Amino acid sequence: xxxxxxxxxxxxxxxxxxxxxxxxxxxxxxxxxxxxxxxxxxxxxxxxxxxxxxxxxxxxxxxxxxxxxxxxxxxxxxxxxxxxxxxxxxxxxxxxxxxxxxxxxxxxxxxxxxxxxxxxxxxxxxxxxxxxxxxxxxxxxxxxxxxxxxxxxxxxxxxxxxxxxxxxxxxxxxxxxxxxxxxxxxxxxxxxxxxxxxxxxxxxxxxxxxxxxxxxxxxxxxxxxxxxxxxxxxxxxxxxxxxxxxxxxxxxxxxxxxxxxxxxxxxxxxxxxxxxxxxxxxxxxxxxxxxxxxxxxxxxxxxxxxxxxxxxxxxxxxxxxxxxxxxxxxxxxxxxxxxxxxxxxxxxxxxxxxxxxxxxxxxxxxxxxxxxxxxxxxxxxxxxxxxxxxxxxxxxxxxxxxxxxxxxxxxxxxxxxxxxxxxxxxxxxxxxxxxxxxxxxxxxxxx
Ligand code: 4AD
Ligand code: MG
Numbered sequence: 001x002x003x004x005x006x007x008x009x010x011x012x013x014x015x016x017x018x019x020x021x022x023x024x025x026x027x028x029x030x031x032x033x034x035x036x037x038x039x040x041x042x043x044x045x046x047x048x049x050x051x052x053x054x055x056x057x058x059x060x061x062x063x064x065x066x067x068x069x070x071x072x073x074x075x076x077x078x079x080x081x082x083x084x085x086x087x088x089x090x091x092x093x094x095x096x097x098x099x100x101x102x103x104x105x106x107x108x109x110x111x112x113x114x115x116x117x118x119x120x121x122x123x124x125x126x127x128x129x130x131x132x133x134x135x136x137x138x139x140x141x142x143x144x145x146x147x148x149x150x151x152x153x154x155x156x157x158x159x160x161x162x163x164x165x166x167x168x169x170x171x172x173x174x175x176x177x178x179x180x181x182x183x184x185x186x187x188x189x190x191x192x193x194x195x196x197x198x199x200x201x202x203x204x205x206x207x208x209x210x211x212x213x214x215x216x217x218x219x220x221x222x223x224x225x226x227x228x229x230x231x232x233x234x235x236x237x238x239x240x241x242x243x244x245x246x247x248x249x250x251x252x253x254x255x256x257x258x259x260x261x262x263x264x265x266x267x268x269x270x271x272x273x274x275x276x277x278x279x280x281x282x283x284x285x286x287x288x289x290x291x292x293x294x295x296x297x298x299x300x301x302x303x304x305x306x307x308x309x310x311x312x313x314x315x316x317x318x319x320x321x322x323x324x325x326x327x328x329x330x331x332x333x334x335x336x337x338x339x340x341x342x343x344x345x346x347x348x349x350x351x352x353x354x355x356x357x358x359x360x361x362x363x364x365x366x367x368x369x370x371x372x373x374x375x376x377x378x379x380x381x382x383x384x385x386x387x388x389x390x391x392x393x394x395x396x397x398x399x400x401x402x403x404x405x406x407x408x409x410x411x412x413x414x415x416x417x418x419x420x421x422x423x424x425x426x427x428x429x430x431x432x433x434x435x436x437x438x439x440x441x442x443x444x445x446x447x
Contacts, residue, residue, distance in 0.1 A: 016052035019086045019096050026101060028083045029054075032134070033074055033109075035117065043071050045100070047082055052273075053136065055092055056082050058100035067103045076113040077134065079106035093276075122433070129438055130447050140274035141434055144267055145423045149219070151266040152240055155259050156217050161242060164209040164216035166202025168223075172397035175200040175344055179224045181235075198223035201416050204346070204401050206243040207377065210412060211404055217242040229442055230319060231431040232369065234420060236440040243414030249348075249358040249376045252413035253334050256362055256372055257290050260332060260422075264288040267426045280428040284330065284366050293333040297356070300325060300335055316342040317361075322369035332371075333363040345391040346384070347375040360415075368425040374415025381405035 014027040031049030038044070043058040060068050074080075084098030114128050115135065125132045132138055153163070171194070173180050185196035202218040209216040222239045244255065264285055267275070275282055295303070304311050304321050307328075311321055316338070326333060337356045340349060347357035359375035378384045384405055388395050395402070423435035433439040438447065 013081075016047070016049050016054045016094065018051070019054065019098075022086045023088055023096070024086065026083055026085050027098070028081065028102070029098075030081050030106075031079070033076060033078045033080055034134075034136075035076065036074055038071075043068075043100075045071075045074070045080075045082065045103075047080070047098075048134075048136075048139075050139075052094055054094050054096055054098060055089075056084050056098040056100045058103065063100065063103065070105055071103055073108055074105070075109045075111060076116075077131075078109040080104065081106060122431075126433065126439070126444060127446070133437065136277050138434065140271075140277040141423065141427050141429070142437065143274050144271050144427050145419070145435060147267055147270050148263050148419065148422055148426065151263045152217075152219070152259070155262045156242065159215070159255075159258075161215040161217045161244075162209075162213045164206060164213060164218055166199065166205040166209075166218045166220070166241070168199045168221065169196045170199050171196060173197060173200060173393075174202075174204050175224075176391075177393075179226045181223045181225045200224055201239055202241045203243065203414060203416060206241050206414060207401070207404055207412065210243045210245045210414075211408065211410075215242075215244045227442055231433075232319060232421060232424075234432055234436065234439055234441055237432075237436065238419040239416050240419065241414060241416040243412060245410050245412045247413045248411055249336075249360075249413060252374055252376060252415060253294075253336075253360055256334075256360075256374060256415055257292050259417075260292075260362065260372075261288065261290055263422065264426065275427070278427050278429075280426075285426065287330045288332065288365065292331050292362075293329045294336060295325075295333055296336050297338045303328070314339040314341060314355075319369060322363050323367040326363050326365050326367050326369060330365055332365055335361045335363060343375070345387040345393060346377050348378045349383075358413075362415075364421070364425040366425070366428075368421065370418075371421045371425060372415050372417045374413065376411065376413040379405060379409045379411055381409070 013030050014022060016029065019027060029047060029049055031047055033045060034048040034053060035046035036044060041060045045056040047054055047056050058071060081104045082100060083102035084100040087097050087099055088095065089097035115131055181198040183196050185194050187193045199222050201222055206216055206218055217240060219240045221236055223236050225235060226233050268282060268285055301311055301313055304325060307324055309321050309324060337350050338359050340355055340357045343357050343359055347359050350356040350358050357375060361370045362372035363369050364371045378387060381402060384402065388398055420432040420435040424432050429435060
């Protein structure tokens with residue numbers, strides 16, 4: 001049934017991505033008018049259908065007069081059905097052109113499509129995000145995003161990780177309490193009304209998952225009420241958390257390295273046209289190959305100070321420090337063993353230096369900075385209880401999490417990536433606001 005439906009839609013019309021197989025044939029395409037110009041006798045229609053863009057060239061002498069009149073009424077972003085004979089055209093970006101034989105509007109767009117071909121400021125574009133998504137650059141970004149998601153799922157499934165869905169409504173925090181979105185929640189049986197929080201990461205639940213599945217990953221929206229108005233911060237973003245039993249700190253980094261290499265390789269392999277639209281210089285991405293650079297936090301601080309930063313010995317790195325550091329290397333950097341005081345309660349301490357944890361951030365090259373945060377987890381019940389107390393957290397909501405250390409605890413590690421930061425890096429975009437269909441930031445929740 002589904003197959004015959006698919007065949008039916010294929011017979012009904014072709015797509016731009018398919019025309020290469022139809023040179024010399026007449027095809028019908030359905031989509032939108034991206035741009036047009038007319039010389040009075042020849043009409044050039046820039047046609048897009050989601051799968052790609054192609055130029056359709058109509059000649060007044062060849063087209064029925066009623067259809068030529070309709071072309072005269074055409075406006076930007078009108079929906080249209082076109083037919084034409086496919087011709088190889090080396091000068092066109094798609095490599096093809098259509099000699100138009102038929103034109104029919106589906107809906108003539110209203111006059112004054114808000115997004116012209118001139119430059120617009122970021123606020124104007126974000127106010128019109130629902131339309132801006134149709135621009136070729138945004139089309140390209142969304143396709144790269146889709147590729148990264150696909151490659152992530154493929155790589156994990158090829159490596160015995162199981163997709164495990166973690167909740168969004170949670171009774172407690174995962175990454176500290178300063179940036180939690182809080183909401184009222186129903187009372188549990190016999191209790192007063194309670195609070196719920198939007199998940200900052202699925203990690204803690206994933207730790208429960210791997211005690212059943214061995215290796216697991218989640219993928220979904222997470223929320224941070226961060227007041228940061230930087231080019232790297234959203235209040236809602238998509239995170240992939242991965243977790244593996246019997247994997248320690250070094251193994252955890254090896255998994256991250258292999259995943260990131262695969263993602264970049266696939267983007268280079270499958271998204272050449274998109275990267276071209278975005279004007280992305282792919283040379284730096286070609287260099288993203290194992291082994292990545294490894295630096296301890298301690299060594300990084302020394303280096304940063306040499307480079308002029310005033311960062312303190314036990315400080316977390318700021319965005320500027322990350323940018324500075326990544327500019328010294330042409331590969332991503334594993335920044336390891338941070339001071340425990342700047343990191344989360346669940347991270348296992350470094351046995352060689354108890355003031356530090358067995359964690360890593362992964363910094364993307366070319367100034368992009370942190371794309372992954374990960375660590376080995378504290379697996380001892382008593383120690384974890386102590387950490388919860390040290391972080392001034394109420395142990396009660398963590399009772400279930402502590403059970404994982406009571407019943408068959410094992411060494412384990414995991415990490416989480418921020419999808420939008422990886423999209424920004426691979427696409428060469430300055431700001432993460434363009435990497436998600438509808439960005440949510442401190443000062444924006446519309447459209
Ligand atoms: O480093 P983070 O906070 O790590 C965690 O949440 C861990 N629980 C993950 C784990 O071990 N399973 O966040 C992970 C990644 C960051 O490296 C960054 O790429 C991204 O999420 N990220 C953000 N992206 C956009 N906007 C924000 N406000 C972000 N905060 C973190
Ligand atoms: Mg982090």
